[in-house]
Amino acid sequence: MSAFLRLEDIRKSYAGPGGQTEVLSGISLDAGQGQTIAIVGPSGCGKSTLLNIVGLLDRPTAGKVILDERELTALSDTEAAKVRNRKIGFVFQMHHLLPQCSVLENVLLPTLAGGKKLPAREFQSRAQELLERVGLKDRMQHRPGQLSAGQRQRAAIVRALILQPVLLLADEPTGALDKDNAEQIAELIVELNRQEKMTLIVATHSMELAGKMEWRYQLTQGVLRQSEI
Numbered sequence: 001m002s003a004f005l006r007l008e009d010i011r012k013s014y015a016g017p018g019g020q021t022e023v024l025s026g027i028s029l030d031a032g033q034g035q036t037i038a039i040v041g042p043s044g045c046g047k048s049t050l051l052n053i054v055g056l057l058d059r060p061t062a063g064k065v066i067l068d069e070r071e072l073t074a075l076s077d078t079e080a081a082k083v084r085n086r087k088i089g090f091v092f093q094m095h096h097l098l099p100q101c102s103v104l105e106n107v108l109l110p111t112l113a114g115g116k117k118l119p120a121r122e123f124q125s126r127a128q129e130l131l132e133r134v135g136l137k138d139r140m141q142h143r144p145g146q147l148s149a150g151q152r153q154r155a156a157i158v159r160a161l162i163l164q165p166v167l168l169l170a171d172e173p174t175g176a177l178d179k180d181n182a183e184q185i186a187e188l189i190v191e192l193n194r195q196e197k198m199t200l201i202v203a204t205h206s207m208e209l210a211g212k213m214e215w216r217y218q219l220t221q222g223v224l225r226q227s228e229i
């Protein structure tokens with residue numbers, strides 16, 4: 001049986017003034033359903049590049065991403081966009097909420113794309129239920145500008161989860177927050193993973209957040225090594 005998520009010898013090079021630079025030099029990883037993984041490493045080591053490839057926002061130079069027995073790296077751009085919408089959730093360092101929409105509207109945005117999993121009414125109640133779970137019950141009609149940084153990141157997490165992704169990718173999700181908020185968001189992500197049971201990959205500088213994941217890998221010089229700490 002193959003793993004739920006499998007990365008096979010992922011490589012990524014960028015063309016630069018001095019020729020090609022290889023950022024990822026053969027990344028292989030197996031993750032089970034619901035498993036939690038941290039990717040740690042210094043700025044510029046390739047964490048975002050790797051997450052973007054796993055989440056189909058970017059293509060590798062070589063190698064395969066296989067999710068639920070489907071080779072995602074073999075899909076056309078149109079098919080990849082569909083899979084990304086239905087199966088993968090993203091949380092970034094910056095919330096990327098639309099300023100002119102309410103929190104609830106922001107959370108429901110991904111449901112407007114085609115191929116709906118649930119009727120609109122059920123998405124609405126899932127959105128409300130998730131917003132309640134993350135402590136935003138009385139902020140649903142607020143605009144992002146009327147929320148604190150921590151609340152905005154909570155809303156962004158709910159938006160990432162609204163379509164019930166089987167894979168959640170979080171790229172420095174606590175990187176823009178103060179210590180207390182970072183701690184709360186870290187706990188929230190872990191709690192939601194337990195409830196929703198999606199496979200979770202977190203790229204982070206924070207050893208505190210990384211410490212909450214079941215598996216930790218260090219990304220150094222283009223390769224992943226299981227981390228002791």
Ligand SMILES: Nc1ncnc2c1ncn2[C@@H]1O[C@H](COP(=O)(O)OP(=O)(O)O)[C@@H](O)[C@H]1O
Pocket residue numbers: 014015023041042043044045046047048049050
């Ligand atoms: N589009 C791009 N073109 C050229 N180089 C890039 C591009 N994106 C990232 N890089 C380079 O790849 C390396 C890894 O970047 P990144 O994945 O953002 O690292 P991290 O997220 O760990 O900070 C950096 O050296 C960066 O300059």
Ligand SMILES: [Mg+2]
Pocket residue numbers: 047048049171172
């Ligand atoms: Mg990054």
